[in-house]
Amino acid sequence: MDGLLHNWQKKAQEKRKENKQFLQRLQTKKGKGVEKQLPALHEEAFSHIDCLQCAGCCKTISPRFKTPDIKRIARHLRLRESDFIETYLRLDEDGDYVVKQSPCPFLGADNYCSIYEARPGDCKNYPYTDSYDFLKHPNTTYQNTTICPAVYYVLERLKQVVGK
Template sequence: MPIFAPMSNLLENWEQKAKDKQKANKQFLQKLQTRRGKGVEKLLPELHEEAFSKIDCLECAGCCKSISPRFKAPDIKRISKFLGMKEAAFIDTYLRIDKDEDYVVKSSPCPFLGADNYCGIYDVRPGDCHNYPYTDSHDFYKRPNITYNNSTICPAVYYVLERLKEDMKL
């Protein structure tokens, strides 16, 4: 897919652009949701690949620095075993329960994020981390508030959102 001239500098100052476009992006995502993703699901995998051909997560780690994944029971079991800890000790050491009754990390940045932006538990990371930033799945448009929020945290989400706006012309 050719990159259009206006898209060539899309990631330049993306954080400021994402903040400036919050209202328009929220409206666009709401339109996508009302359309039930019609036409979007076919575009997402390709746009996801395109975004990650331009973005190196290790240069950013915005997600690990500012938001927490949910730690579900299988995640807790797998990670505590990997760390050689009892599940209760793992929970007491690293997790808290949030307003949605989910286990999340106690503090930001994530305690497993290294100074080099590598994840210390990458091979056993929570499912939310594995699936983030959802730019290749139906969650991208089915959960507009989360996508809207993520567009100011993750350059890939911002990139895919802007490319969709260009391609879909809603």
């Protein structure tokens, strides 16, 4: 299966339309057990992928920082919440707090996260390849195929398992 990951970004770009259509078709298969395949495919993907070799998520997208995240991270950094927000965050078009810049200011040159123990919930759950969110939010999953090799891998394997 490692061949599946060879040139994954290029293949993800080439398969954008196919992947979008597949994810839309999965919406009509709710309750047909497709989501039960995800935990095993997630484990399979991460037996081939080391996030520290990529960090594409941290380099290109921002998690949402919810109130509990802000409180926890500010405490971790020994900052007042208002100072943490002012220094690192901005409100996006949806009214969510996100980092001001990409890559994430907490991402080190070695791809390690300096706030890993206190990281936002979105970071803990990303790339959602082991949960129903993978199917529930097809547009996000579709976009993530070009950002995260695990998303690409799980989607390609899901196409093999349930059929295109």
